[in-house]
Amino acid sequence: MSTPTPHIDSNGASSATGATAYDDPSGEGHPSSTGANGHQSGEISSIGTIIADISTDLSTLIRQELELAKVEVKDSATKAGKGAGLLGGAGVAANMALLFLSVALWWALGSAFDSLGWSAVVVAVIWAIIAAVMAAMGRTNLNTINGMPRTVETAKQVPAALKGNEGRS
Numbered sequence: 001m002s003t004p005t006p007h008i009d010s011n012g013a014s015s016a017t018g019a020t021a022y023d024d025p026s027g028e029g030h031p032s033s034t035g036a037n038g039h040q041s042g043e044i045s046s047i048g049t050i051i052a053d054i055s056t057d058l059s060t061l062i063r064q065e066l067e068l069a070k071v072e073v074k075d076s077a078t079k080a081g082k083g084a085g086l087l088g089g090a091g092v093a094a095n096m097a098l099l100f101l102s103v104a105l106w107w108a109l110g111s112a113f114d115s116l117g118w119s120a121v122v123v124a125v126i127w128a129i130i131a132a133v134m135a136a137m138g139r140t141n142l143n144t145i146n147g148m149p150r151t152v153e154t155a156k157q158v159p160a161a162l163k164g165n166e167g168r169s
Helices: 047-113 116-143 149-162
Strands: 005-008 014-017
């Protein structure tokens, strides 16, 4: 059994040499030990390079999150505008119908009931039901707005990604 012997490389770093699977007398490193960033395994990147890589990745992530948020906000605003328009239209339609058709119906029912008072109550109830149905339709349309679900979901993954655990969240 051989014992490792100290070895000092050309950069002045000491290492133990002995019978290991990664010994390379040429000093070029094991061919399969190159990392994803092009550095040899065991090779230490400069702190500046690491910080630059992190900064680039973080700015790309933030830029992508902002683009996703813009798209989702636009979609939600479009749906909200449509729902608000329907609710506004419901109000205008209810007022116009109440004003013009109610007078005609009121007089027609008044001659049938021989009482303008009770005919006015019947007309008011009819238009209240119509306005309620339109308001319910507008509210249903507004409830279909999802906000920014994908942005929220991916934003929840940012802290794990910064820790290097993006697949575990």
